[in-house]
Amino acid sequence: MGETVTATSHAMLTAEAHRELRVRRDRDPALGDGVMSCVTMPAEFRRVQAHYPILFRRNAERDGFTALALFGFQEGENLFLEAGAWDADYVPLAIDIQPFLIGGGEGARQVHVDLASPRIGPDGERVFDDAGRATPYLEAIAGQLGELDEGWRASGDFFAALRRYELLEPLTLEITLDDGSVNRLVGFHVIDEARLSALDGAALGALHAEGHLMPIFMAVASIGNFNALVARKNRRLGDG
Template identity: 55%
Template sequence: MSNHRILNSADHGDLRVHTGAGAQYGDNVMACLAPPAEFRQIQGHFPIVFRRDIETGAFGAVALFGFESGENLFLQGETWAASYRPMALAIQPFLIGRPAEGFDTPRVHVDTRHPRIAMGGDGMRVFDEDGRPSPYLELIAERLGNLDYAHRQSPAFFEALIRYDLIEPFTLEVPLNDGSRHSLVGYHTINEGRLAELDGEALGQLNAEGHLSPLFMAMASLSRFGELVARKNARIVGG
């Protein structure tokens, strides 16, 4: 169970964090959140697909690492087998939090029960011996700020896609070399046919609002499914 606390040097002066890759650190996940502002970095490595929140009905985007729960085909022992690590993973065990009341200034929080929290002398220091933020924490704070901003911009992207009817259900049948099949269901992607029908005014509006670039990045990312299938087959062969 998570235990989120506002990060401060008084309570967390000796805190250290494991920064490597590994299932023991929570990296054995099928997907992670991917805000549109990060699509450019993600699309060269991982497929980007959309999913609708059952409770709210709102759309969000994820970067896919595998085809089933708990499967990360880019995790090879203690190696992250890609040259990019999405921000939603890179910032763990930290997160941005805002007070329920009063001013809206975001604060850095830490999940003190996250598996990346190091016990003893291992791991990266969060504060130095004088209680000042370490270079590692400064980098994390920058990433958190970028990720928070990106998430707050995300709803406008999906509102634009819905306005122009550019989201459609997406199903992928994945035949594997051992004769088995995986069906990826419950996701959505860009309706390319509908996009091709948009007139210049609509495309111009999407571009003016900053949505056209991430839209095309999401479409381009689907080419990464070929590598994902190849990684799945390699894992089957390797056992």
């Protein structure tokens, strides 16, 4: 998305090396939360669409698409950050798991940690207890990492289905705010509702059987969150 790239120092997480590791769980741009969007997986679309517009963007290689949960209208803007907290009931997995990530290639999957993350420090929640056992926090993170990894692996079939039925169309959105300024979103795609509505029963049945129809409808429903996102932007402007 063009946000500032920070240095990373990834290491496999172990109790021996990281017994005293603590992770800050408050929310702040300085902790890496000042982002306009993050990657999301079809498997979490139902939870994401409750709060955020779901858009699609071509990947860097331009040979496929990535799904994104939208938090703002310009680079570095997250309109859900409020006084050290995230103002929504659900934080997308790609944000919530930081500073942890999956490592290990195609073999055994392992929990890694980015030791250069600003979330690492003397204050925060412990990852291991005094006996070297995983804390409930780390156990929850491991579950989220597994869900994110599984969702990523399954997403290829979803995007192949969108290509097969030509269900993505470009989005150009121009939003005039209360102060008269204009925000434009370009370079994104959304589900083409007209093409979706025109699919015959066989195509819809195939999408349903493959598990793709529900996330497609969730992505369509998520577009209704644009009005709430604009309202957040106007409140932010009004607050100065």
